[in-house]
Amino acid sequence: MRALVNLTLLALLAGAGYVALTQQDALPLRVPWKPAQSAEPTRPDVTGSEGLLQNLSDTALKAAVARNPVSIQALKAREYPGSALTVRQTLASGANYTRQVVSYQSEGLRINALLTVPRGALPRGGWPAIVFNHGYIPPAEYRTTERYVAYQDAFARAGFVTLKSDYRGHGRSEGEAQGGYNDSGYTVDVLNAAASLKRDARVNPARIGLWGHSMGGQLSLKAMIVDPSLKAASLWAGVNASYDVLATDWNPRPGQPRTLDALNRRYLRLLSPNAYLRELNGRPIQLHHGTNDQDVPYAFQKNLADDLRNAGQGVEAYRYDGDNHNLSGNLRAALNRSVKFFQKNL
Template structure:
């Protein structure tokens, strides 16, 4: 069978975006579009089955779906894994926030020690435990990442409102174990997010039935994948997310000046099936909230529109907020966006 996805697409997406708090550089996005058994791209491809050498568009969805399921970043492959998490181990106690404690903790993800920043409200928890938010940061160069830096004001807003928050480093970031292989062409960060959620469920202070996700930029896509993989996650608020379908990312994300990227029909269908956007019906009505600025130079506002359209076409509700002229971090509307997210979680967790 034809090697469905050309190896030249590995370098197709040179993204300068998904930057957390105005980091100027990010590694290229290299999604593994090839099938695991893909042959040497220099060899001529045999005709597609049943086509007599005709157009590859005739290749059936069954073959494409089978190829997608073998891809480790696919929703199918992620669902086939287990996410036991672990007890949260305190590594360092930090200065408290206004009405909450702060600690650097660690948890286990595929045998790796992953550090995270945990906030817990002071006082008597509600019956069943505090609601909790898995907090998923955007791209920061892994060697520069520090557990206690970035997103402080964001976590503070949710902690003050009575939510436990856990901001995972992801593997290979700062002093966390493992290799940082990227959030798009490797499943590792998504696995870390799902194990972070499982670890929160083990904490006696947390209500395991009241877990949600907050994600920024790259963390937006990680959160979307996690929502689809784990039906126990109740709601997600995604800010400036890399949340367009993969076929849209392949053609519309930071092409070189004057270059128009195109995909043949097979590549487009494969990327669509690999994308979490193809599985939004599996949300089964669990709410999604979106925030994006129209002057975002790192992740286009059109990506929010793409996911919002996909959600509506899949029969899912969505609250999508547009911030005219604002940047990747919603700096001009930060308090408004945070207030909206806090209220969203109060209503849905």
């Protein structure tokens, strides 16, 4: 699939237009993402617009980026009220915690989620909580109570409230699933999930973090940058490369190189959450990645860790030699490290 570049709209960059990382054909740059059959939406194909507006000023380009709904600037300009959590189904309890399917509101949509709450005396101020962000699962196949059971159980057993959002368009949640990269919807759902946890009297609103796997790793990083009240994030095999790298280097097809002109590369770099790591302001990030990950390259973690350090941010990065996208060979060790990370930082 070739990218579509509307030259007329691209020329509007100097004024009110923008180059958009989007799936809408009417916008200047279309970067279509296709779901991999294994675990993640995979590579975009990009055809550049060589020679067009290469000298666009940084000020104009930043203004263009801010107009894109997926940008950090646009996300920060929105409100995330969340809602009270409504119980939809009570499930069998875990070892020391209850489990329920609940729902919350996100942009007027009912989003289902899996909630765990520790048993026992409520700590002063409430339980610490983790917004749990899953990776790509075909939305029509997704079920609230399936996948990531062992992962969520590890945090629930350790005394954390956890809330695993379905995201819009998944399972029985309302809305349309537009993907985690070209559309802001899933990020909005994550931020409203965090806001909904803050409304729960059992949760300490000052002790909320995020766990994210694969696509959920990018959603978690965005949410951390947008909402300064979120204290820490543990990212597993995260799709956290800069957007220009995702557009050209993620799972390249042999003999079919993808290129970006200088303007679109600058634009995608500024659109990426990686350009705003300083806004974490020292809030801790933990990274986990296997070197034999066939879905998301280990290089994504290495580069993000370097970027975090260069931005003056603390990072705790773990490499699992030979392990896969789900860290199957080191699952218990990685979960234990994540639990200790949240016990320290929430």
